[in-house]
Amino acid sequence: MNRNAMTYRLFPAVFLLASAVATAAGTATVTQPEKLREQPGSSSWSIMELHRRTTVRVLETRRDWVQVEADGNRRGWVREQSLSMDAPTQNAFASPTRQPVGTDLPPVPRTAPRASNHALLLSLGSAAPASRQDATHAAAIARLMGVPDANIRQPAQAELTLDGLRKALVDLDARMGDRDRAFIHVSGNSTRLREAGRCSTGFTLPTSKDVLTATELAAHVRSLAHRADKLVLLIDTRAGAGACQASEDTVTHSLNEGKSRNILYLGATQEASTTPANSQGGLFTQALLACLDGRATLSAAAGMPTGRELVDCTRTTLANHPGARPLVTLAGNGNLIPAPVMPRGDAISPHALLTALHAQRDERRQISVNGLRTNYRAGGKPMRFTLTSSQPGYLHVVAASNDGFTLLYPNQIDPLGRIERTLTVTLPAQDNQTRPAPRASQSKATLLFLVTDGPRNFFRAGLSRAGAFAAAPADARTLRDLPLEILGGDNSPTCTRSETRNLGPSQLLLCSTSFGSALQEITETP
Structure with a gap:
């Protein structure tokens, strides 16, 4: 059975609804926890819970209610006030030949979602447009990894306190079953600080002056990895002035010490003093998404790209972007395949x-x-x-x-x-x-x-x-x-x-x- 036939068997309604979706208004993002209901009314039976930042397809609008299709081809009605209608955005790494200026981005391909895959998106940036774009790009990467929308969690801005981040990481651990897979994305601003006599990295929180140290984050990641089949950690930050000069990425040092073979860590740090803020969000995240969804040239010797091959692709992509000079780091097991996407054109042995x-x-x-x-x-x-x-x-x-x-x-x-x-x-x-x-x-x-x-x-x-x-x-x-x-x-x-x-x-x-x-x-x- 080929993959197209397999997809049809799993999701036959996608093909039956193709013409209806094509003429619908597009997609929308759930802005607050909401119930998907059978009929347009608050007293109607609830089909499922929709989490914040879930992407849904818009099918029909009826006064204050919108009919949508959620993950798993489940249709229902949501209050219009709980939705943000998505508008097409221009990505910094769109290919000029495949993506002419002024046209919409092509739909991002998606791996068949699996309920045993999870994602936690921590958008810690203080600039609202960039932070929203970071979350959008990270969610697209999560979908390529096979994470269903219901399992993509992003804490609200008010929850991005030190205690709130710790709770989000503990909640991820509670949701995961043994041998599940997880993706954690961290974006925003970082700083350097002294910790236990050495220079370390910390992530500044937008709602307070608190700092989540990279050492603490790495400890949470190692704890999650004890239960997980595979865990992918992606950190994309802009580094401000700090109290010291770090000679090594703190997360890299921590993961290499633990010899974590089921963790893939992809990190990028852009110096804030030399590069202006990008309203489209982190450049490394954008480049990685372009490598995964086919807009950037990606070479994969075995057909599916490893973490090491994805880093090579992002470096090449960033080199063609003016002013993009982030320090890109790879740690953990660089041979892990984070997403089963397959670039075309490579001869595979x-x-x-x-x-x-x-x-x-x-x-x-x-x-x-x-x-x-x-x-x-x-x-x-x-x-x-x-x-x-x-x-x-x-x-x-x-x-x-x-x-x-x-x-x-x-x-x-x-x-x-x-x-x-x-x-x-x-x-x-x-x-x-x-x-x-x-x-x-x-x-x-x-x-x-x-x-x-x-x-x-x-x-x-x-x-x-x-x-x-x-x-x-x-x-x-x-x-x-x-x-x-x-x-x-x-x-x-x-x-x-x-x-x-x-x-x-x-x-x-x-x-x-x-x-x-x-x-x-x-x-x-x-």
Whole structure:
């Protein structure tokens, strides 16, 4: 099943409503907590809660009420006074060839939202227009990461006190279930201060003279990361004069000390003394959004951009912007893929794709493979190995060659693939019909051993039966859908729309996107 078909199965109403949405007034932002009601009236039945900064599609206006479509294709009515009608804005990094001056921005592509993804947007800037734009751009990035609107939280201006920020971070921890994913965006003004005898960074709060230190923020992030599958932290600030000169980004120092492999930190600091304030918000956030939504040139060796490749893209984009010279920092695990977007045009190596997917593993799950030789002779003895996993789950073994992919396990002979702790596997020999033609020289294969909580369906990723195994060429469909299947897992409505904490133990495992993995290369000789 390709991604378009998958999207249609999950959200069929989107296609049925296409013409209606096209003629509607556009989108709006919820300005205060509000109820989505079945009919235009305060006494009507409530369908769901709409949080502040939720984006909705406007379908119809009836006096003081507006009919909207919220996340998950849920339609209802909201009081007009609780909405701010969105107007198109010109982004600083819009491509002149793809985005002519005077036209609206193209719609931002969106990853299918999943209720186990969360975002917290802390817009700490004192300038209202820039702060609003920071929140708008950060929300667009969150959607590309698959965060549903209902899970995007931004505290109101009055709540941006030191206690208010601490509460927002604690509330994020309370909303998250085990192995959920989180995105935290911090924008505004920063300062330098002395803390425990060293120069540190702090974030100034717009409603008081208090400062949230980077050390405290990093401690909250590390605590969240203990529960999270993946956590992405993005900080985009303008630095004012301080009491000292920091030699190293404080968040970077804190995360590197903790060797946090499931955290990706992207930071940028622009010196306020050398760069005037931008009414469109933080330049780094704008550049990152342009890299993710296709308006900036992005190169991704494995098809989906890693944090390191996104930083390279933002640096190139900022270099073409007059006056934009922020200090860009990357820390944590730069090989994490924050958003499963796929730029076009790059040649993708099947070996590189499996290596990139291996980097997304949960390193708290220990996987070891024993008994596997590094050299095999074509048509020789079957491959045999013993795999040990620190947690039970489902075993999948995927092989990549220069030509494509093969699912070695489970297979027609052993279709279950369940592993408790240790499993010994002997792969069946290929028959004469499926054995490839003899090669004149040796060839290499990359083997990815996956242990997942819930089974993966590789036929959804374009693989088809090839004797005892399943295989697919390294064409555009497979290169797109294979990583989506491995990283996303079960895409049923139960898994995409249910909060993790509301799922039962068995359903929680089926909906889990976390996995452990091991990677090995073997050589086949004629």
